[in-house]
Amino acid sequence: MIQSAPLASLTRLRPAGQYLLLLSGLVLYGLSLRLMLNAGIGVAPWDVFHVGVTRWLPLSVGQVSILSGLVLVLYTSLNLRERVGPGTILNVLVIGLVMDLLSEAVPHPTQLAWQGLQFALGVGLIGLATGAYVGAGLGAGPRDSLMLGLQRRHGWPVVRIRTGVELAVLLAGVLLGGPVGWGTLAFALMVGPSVGFGLGLFGLRGGARAQKA
Incomplete structure (x- = not known):
């Protein structure tokens, strides 16, 4: 854990502060997804x-x-016998609600430059959002729980599990008619550094707490 990280002290908050940090991260996460979705690329x-x-x-x-x-x-x-924490349930509910509530509030740009800028902003915010809700330490999100549960049961590398799940979901989405564009590839390339930076801000880069949350 990086103790000197700018926001590292926020990962040691009392319960009320943990929930505030969690909810802030989840709202920001929903906003980031809506920014990317409305960018249309x-x-x-x-x-x-x-x-x-x-x-x-x-x-x-x-x-x-x-x-x-x-x-x-x-x-x-x-x-998989994974623990369901309060953060797990709030993750499920808050992100989806925020995405719908911001459907019309977030711009739908039509010029490629603005689309790319809005998409990049969404990817950048997803890192900060992840650092916040993971740093709250109140339970993993459902997709992270799936990854951790499969790793614990089968012993497969986390990277292989995450990649396999993402590819399977992407294929299913394509078959259902979901939107795939160059932004999908950009997300795959940019999300790792973004999340790494966000976790680092909260002193969680490579830390045990980041693995549990």
Whole structure:
């Protein structure tokens, strides 16, 4: 853990501060996803899937995100015996709600330069958001729980699990008609450094707490 990180002290907050940090991170995460989605140049693999489902069911993107999160929580808790913390449930609910609430508030740019700028802002914010909600230490998100549960049960490398899950979800989303663009590739290349920077701000880069949260 990097004790000298600018926001490292925030990871040692009392419970009220932990929840405030968690909710701030989740709201920011929902905003970052909506920024990328409204940019119209492609989205992250899970959102390719979420949008793809909306082509077939009368649901919003946020509602599909919530439902898929609940399915993952049930699977990881019952089959993989992963702990469900308050942060896990709030992760499922808050991100999807924020995505829907900001649907019209976030711009829908039509010029490529503005689309790229808005998408890049979304990717940048996702790192800060991840650092905040992981730093709160109140439980992993449903997709992270799936990754950690599979790693614990099968002993597979986390990178291989994460890559396999993301590719499977992306393929399913494409088959359902989800939006894939050059932004999808840009996300794959940029999200690692963004999240690494965000975790580093909270003193969690490579730390044990980052693995648990």
